[in-house]
Amino acid sequence: MNCKNHPQLEALGTCVGCGTFFCGSCLLEVGRKHYCKDCSADLLRKQEQEASPRQQIVITQQASQQVSPPSGPTRSTKSRMTAAFLALFLGGLGIHHFYLGNGGTGFLYFIFSWTLIPAILGLIDAISLFTMSEEKFHLKYRYR
Numbered sequence: 001m002n003c004k005n006h007p008q009l010e011a012l013g014t015c016v017g018c019g020t021f022f023c024g025s026c027l028l029e030v031g032r033k034h035y036c037k038d039c040s041a042d043l044l045r046k047q048e049q050e051a052s053p054r055q056q057i058v059i060t061q062q063a064s065q066q067v068s069p070p071s072g073p074t075r076s077t078k079s080r081m082t083a084a085f086l087a088l089f090l091g092g093l094g095i096h097h098f099y100l101g102n103g104g105t106g107f108l109y110f111i112f113s114w115t116l117i118p119a120i121l122g123l124i125d126a127i128s129l130f131t132m133s134e135e136k137f138h139l140k141y142r143y144r
């Protein structure tokens with residue numbers, strides 16, 4: 001016997017549904033049984049109709065694992081360490097004051113930078129920023 005669809009090809013098996021001989025490429029394996037394309041399509045349609053009422057029971061697994069963001073509202077947008085390093089390296093120019101929103105103080109540092117006093121003050125600022133608690137930093141600079 002040859003395949004019903006391919007007369008030049010030898011049939012490898014029969015369709016369980018309609019009993020017709022088909023070649024390997026025409027037969028589809030459904031549940032360890034061989035079906036032709038038409039029968040397998042019918043079979044799948046039947047399976048879908050049977051399964052549909054069960055599928056309507058939707059399991060509402062709400063992935064409500066609300067991971068709180070690491071940066072809460074209390075966290076300052078300004079970084080204490082950034083300010084401290086700015087004070088350390090560019091304190092003489094008052095850059096850290098500009099960073100922290102104290103433009104006026106920063107400007108004074110800047111115009112007196114030639115006296116080197118702002119450099120010393122910047123160093124003191126750097127030390128105080130390095131040693132300052134995160135909480136105090138927030139209170140002092142957060143709302144500027």
Ligand SMILES: [Zn+2]
Nearest residue numbers: 015018036039
């Ligand atoms: Zn068939």
Ligand SMILES: [Zn+2]
Nearest residue numbers: 003006023026
């Ligand atoms: Zn065939």
